[in-house]
Amino acid sequence: MAPITRSSGIAALTVTLLAVLGPAFYQFVFPYLNLHSSSSHFISFPLPPSISKFLHIQDVEQQASPPSSSSFSCLPHTYTTEIISLDPLLIYIDSFLSPTDISALLEAGEPEFAPSQVYKRGRNQGTSDRTSSSAGLPRNNPAVQCVLNRAETFLGAMLDSSRDDIGPPQLVRYTSGQRFNRHHDWYKNPQPTRKGMLGRGRTWNRIASFFAILEDQCTGGETWFPFVNTTALPMVDAEGRPLWRRHEDGGSAFRPVAGNALFWVNLFNNGTGDDRTVHAGLPVEDGLKTAMNIWPRKFYE
Template sequence: MAEKSTAKRAVIKNRATLSVAVTTFCALLAAWLLGWGSKSSVDSFHPPSPLLRSNSSSSELRCEDQSYKTELISLDPLVIYIRDFFNTQEINDIVQAGEDRFNPSVVNQNGKMIQNPYRTSWSAALPAEDPAVQCVLERSRRFLGTVLDPNEDEMGVPQLVRYTEGQEYNLHHDWMRIPQPAFDGSPRSFNRVASFFVILQADCEGGETWFPFIEAVSPQPKESEGGRLWREHEDGGIAFKPVAGNGIFWVNLFPNGTGDTRTVHAGLPVTGGLKTAMNIWPRQYRPNSQ
């Protein structure tokens, strides 16, 4: 009897030891799967776009996942409104990265970049190596899906644009009439296939982004007038209110590479305060003969 109970105790002890071991193993496995001990970010990647590849020396970049929401505004040309495209931390980091780099904005006139009363804002080219810049460029690249050829195309040089009271950018399109020859000397030229225009700071009055030739797929419901993010403009088309973190995406080029004049748009005058936004102009390359 005593022998039996000793054996039983030994079995119980072994089971207990086994169960502690199993529990510890499961806990360690769960901790590993949840990524404890590493940085609390959910998205990790090796920069894949040509621009990021050529300019980045760091081996790994960690970006926060961003759950943005998209709303189709127009199908032809394609215009998509993106809510919460950048988070507050990214906005702060990107503004800081560009803060000391602002110069008077210029416009392209017959291939020459010149200052013009047509565009009275400030611009700053952003450093491509900045981690927040890399994260939002990568997010934008993924948004584009197959629009960019990973072997040819790139995300371009992102820019900040800033307006104070009285400043504006009159009607223009973002695509170039004459595609820009490739900087690497290859017999290719690029054009801005699409635009992301994302608001970073919107402590301002005025400063809507107006597309006179864009018609919404259907009218907005009338009841949400106050909280509207865009409105039908009195001179036609749609005007988007600047809201920090939100962006507008549109396609500039037809499939044959020519520019779509219906994408003409303006940054309407800021009548008070400060508006800062980021331009991302992905570059699509074509052989020079085309």
């Protein structure tokens, strides 16, 4: 599935012109339509493989030679999506992060890594269920803000900009033997707002999750959803390797691929948590895996 921005009328016209004119249209006309804007909403529908090829090549060429965050610029960026499951909603996002984003995010978070914690019995604490390291990311960092804006655009009307919040992002890192056992991202009881948070006096919960891979130099380390099954054939990478598989104990397991992300909805419409979104970070067998968590927050009166 390939994303096209703006209205469906423009999208249809664009696909028609792409089909007729091919790469010449993409090179000379497409940029002036501003369809790549990160502030636009994405509409996904099938594109011919020949057209998808040119979309992918454009992205790769634009993102060559990543600079450091000190010279970071938030450039227009295109990604593609594949719906894994409708109920619960789980979406695979190909190229959600560019090489430029990854380089700058790693630079921003590298000094902050510390043993990961989980929220239990009213406080954050260490646990043997989660053996990774985590690093908070500064929201005023240009690269962080760029990616958060992209996530907000992806969410569309799911968040009310006047009352909801994209939430503080976090890097998480796994080395050999490290894991995060089965867990869910939502809270059983909505959380009270804390000092400095939006919406004082209200409660909130994590309505959805993004999990984006930054570094994939590892074996193992899949993200496993035991209760999400799909009959769709898995997407494959440039080397023909599948991006996910049916896990032997049920559900679907997604291998870490730098730049790619998973998005899922944590809550039902009534605000209660969806147990089917339970997932696990399977142990890294060897090497290193680094990812980014984004947890959009829905506020309640």
